[in-house]
Amino acid sequence: MKRHLVLLASLFGALTLGASSAFASGEPHWVQTGTSYTDTLGGGQGLASRANGSLLHRGLADIPLDLRIKGWNHVGDPDIARGYTFDAYQGADTATSKMFAVTTPAGKRYDYVHRLNPGEKVNNSFATVSPDAQWLVSGEWGDQNRLQVFPAPLLNPSTPPKGGDLKEAWQITLDKPVRNIQGCDFVTDTRLVCASDDASGQLFPFSRPLLQVDLPHRLDGQPVTGSVKALFGLPQRSLCTDGTFEAEGVDYDVNSGTLRAEVIPPGACALATTVYAYRQVTD
DSSP, X not given: OTTOOGGGGGTSOOOOOSOSOOOOTTOOEEEEEEEEEEEHHHHSSEEEEOXXXXXXXXXXXXXXXHHHHTTOOEEOBOEEETTEEEEEEEOOTTOSEEEEEEEOTTSOEEEEEEEOOTTOOSXXXXXXXXXXXXXXXXOOSSEEEEEEEEEOTTTSTTSOBTBEEOOOXXXXXXXXXXXXXXXXXXXXXXXXXXXXXXXXXXXSSSSSEEEEEEOSSOOOSSOEEEEEEEEEEOOXXXXXXXXXXXXXXXXXXXXXXXXXXXXXXXXXXXXXXXXXXXXXXXX
């Protein structure tokens, strides 16, 4: 497939195993197990694993024409839950709403529009669905101390059955601020892993960190506080040195136990997005 540019592996560096994070002996930690590539226009915004183990990629080239005409010019990191695909859309900086598109296993798409609350940013960086398929979690750009929670369209019976308005249900308050979250995915009922495009090292001791958010209990429709910690910095390896890297989407395949995170390299190398794969081990 054109999105899996395996031949570029020799151009972007050899596979490096292991993640750059200190850990105590016996503590579970993520170890890098592989590297693959996808074309950035067709897959650089995010990815999600299907039940059969194949990957859905999302990029700017994937935005349907009818949605572009309506002003939805950016698609974020997607998720798949029970065969339903959830996409996060945003429009211009002046937009007063954001949108989640849900595609059924039969291929029918329904659009759910959320009108921005006072102080809410227009960004719609990602969509991830809780393991019980009842709650949709999303996030904004910049410095944030929260993640937004919505009833999962179609799968939560409180939502309209054929698209329509989608109101925010409540929030996950974070015990530490985060910056430029590009994607999150549930690893368990009470744990998310999120990719941050923050290269400053000001909030966490890594550049473009992969973050872990632990919840005191599974989402249940009530406000909750999540505990944030940095796991490791996402790799930034490329032959191109002119420009900056960009961390993008993240996905956890519950069936295989594989965690994947995307990084777009700088300059001319940005044509292909690198997908790093990890597996959790205990030494």
